[in-house]
Amino acid sequence: MDDRRRRFEAQALPHLDAAYNLARWLSRSPVDADDIVQDAMLRAFRAFDGFRGGDAKAWLLTIVRNCWLSAGKATRRRGHTSLEDENLMAPENDPEQTAIQAGAKRRLDAMIAALPEEFREVLILREMEDMSYREIAEITGAPIGTVMSRLARARALLRETARDCP
């Protein structure tokens, strides 16, 4: 295997789950997420010589987001079929717990999916991918102040929804 491939597998591929998670939540479709991530990983691989260290995760997620944008609105609204998805990371193996959590998971899933795009992406990047405000600003191209207010708004919306339909 050549050197670039090895470097890519060491630095970028560990973030494949992060890339998929972002694509999945942005597109809300497993089919689109597959295409977006494959497109993004190939673009990342071709551009990898231009990547000079730094945070490979933020770099990769920026590419994922761009691929999602360029995939266009036509496919972006294809649909949302996340409910019975085995790719959600299962937190527990205890069957009783799993059953209880499956219901909560489904509700949460629907709540996040219902958020407006610009709120959803900052929430996913912060809460699931541990990105800093600065990194989120770089990935989304929004100023840090905007990132902060969108994050606050996203959290408030989720809390309100959770309260209204417990």
Place this chain on the structure above:
Amino acid sequence: MNCQETLHTQSYLDGELDGAEAVAAERHLESCAQCQALAAGTADLSDALRTAARYRAPDTLRHRLAKELDRETRRAPLRRFWQGAASGVGASALAAGFALFVLLPPSAATLSQSIVDAHTAALTGGKTIMVASSNHHTVKPWLAAHAGISPPVVDFAEQGFTLTGGRTDAVAGNRAAVAVYAHGNHEVDLFSWPDRGAQLPAAGMSRGFRIAFWKMGDLNYAAVSDVDAASFQKFIALAKSQRE
């Protein structure tokens, strides 16, 4: 009541503030009911999101991707060979720089993750201490007997970090000794485990916790805590200076 500081409080909760700003936010949080509610709600939400909603790339995608990368790799070698030859010395310097990266991840990322996991699991499980003592003559032999290593254990009570005890924990598959310190209401965990030559990650933040690594003697060390940046630096300096 409508607090004007909520964005600031949020930044603090997200681990974005350092030093004086963090202290100011903490102080505000002590007296503002709205921000306290925000903190509680944000923490619940974070927990729910972290455990319930992250998607994992399907294996079919992984396989497809591996094939696509194979195809890319086969197609491009000639072009890249000439590019490499043209850039000469620069390329080999770059390669040397990258070699270091190749050794680092993913173990570096998993190491940080593993330590923050251990720290948060101990905090949430209330099991941060297995042997409670502020006497290093008690903690040190306990750690030697239970963790199989004997790191220096020093009480820094006079400098603001009181030794409260120790426990054993697992760090990326290694058995580690943990010396537990209290700093106000915060806990600082000092992990140590045998150095087997692995690269250590850079210091940073992970899920709101500060984490730093270093090597000393034949041990690797990691400090992890949610104290403010200045206190954390102070603790690291103390820990690095410890001698018995």
